Amino acid sequence: AQSVTQPDIHITVSEGASLELRCNYSYGATPYLFWYVQSPGQGLQLLLKYFSGDTLVQGIKGFEAEFKRSQSSFNLRKPSVHWSDAAEYFCAVGFRDMRFGAGTRLTVKP
Amino acid sequence: DTGVSQNPRHKITKRGQNVTFRCDPISEHNRLYWYRQTLGQGPEFLTYFQNEAQLEKSRLLSDRFSAERPKGSFSTLEIQRTEQGDSAMYLCASSQRGTPNEKLFFGSGTQLSVL
DSSP states (O other): OOEEEOOOSEEEEETTSOEEEOOEEEOSSSOOEEEEEEOTTOOOEEEEEEOSSOSEEEOGGGOEEEEEGGGTEEEEEESSOOGGGOEEEEEEEOSTTOEEOOOEEEEEEO | OOOOEEEOSEEEEOTTOOEEEEEEOOTTOOEEEEEEEOTTSOOEEEEEEETTEEEEEOTTOOTTEEEEOTTSSOEEEEESSOOGGGOEEEEEEEEOTTOTTOOOEEOOOEEEEEO
16 A cells, blocks of 8 residues: 655754755555645645656755655755745655655744 | 635534535646545545546545535535544645646645534
8 A cells, every 4th residue: 555654743944954854655656756835724735746757856946856766765855945945744645546644844943 | 727726714513514515626627636634644535536427435435425526627525424533624636637747736625623
């Protein structure tokens, strides 16, 4: 069965610092992988997705993620975090019956 | 692009009552999904439609839950005899099947509180 694990419930980084959010997945075939961001009162917004091809995926708002099949990981990165990046981040696998991780809450310190 | 619209934004009901939520997808999208999200958790898949056909249902969708998409446009999710455990955010999403980079667009959700 497909599943997603986000090991970090809450991460705090200083503004301008780099960020990496971890995601591990379990999936029987080549996975479709996604990262979504959710701000309070807002719907989920797609940051980036991996279907196939280049394992380093560029997304919106300066985010990128790298698919590593050997580690079953799809970690999200950003070189320099902005205060507006504070939100909840969800990794997801699958497609029609997408499975989400429990989320990582990002706090950005001034 | 008006986005995915969900109504109402908030619903408070008493245990045992029936509730119905509505989702209006992006107009040209033929796929529609329902998810449920509880506090501190990621969204959980409930069901999805392609046009008017309900193609998949999660085991989470008990007999008290029913979803319809009668004309392949808007969808309704009804919960009968609500229980306190039904309290959650109900999210709707839509997508267009067959596009090269098909992706889900989510609405802002309906927050249900069962007292």
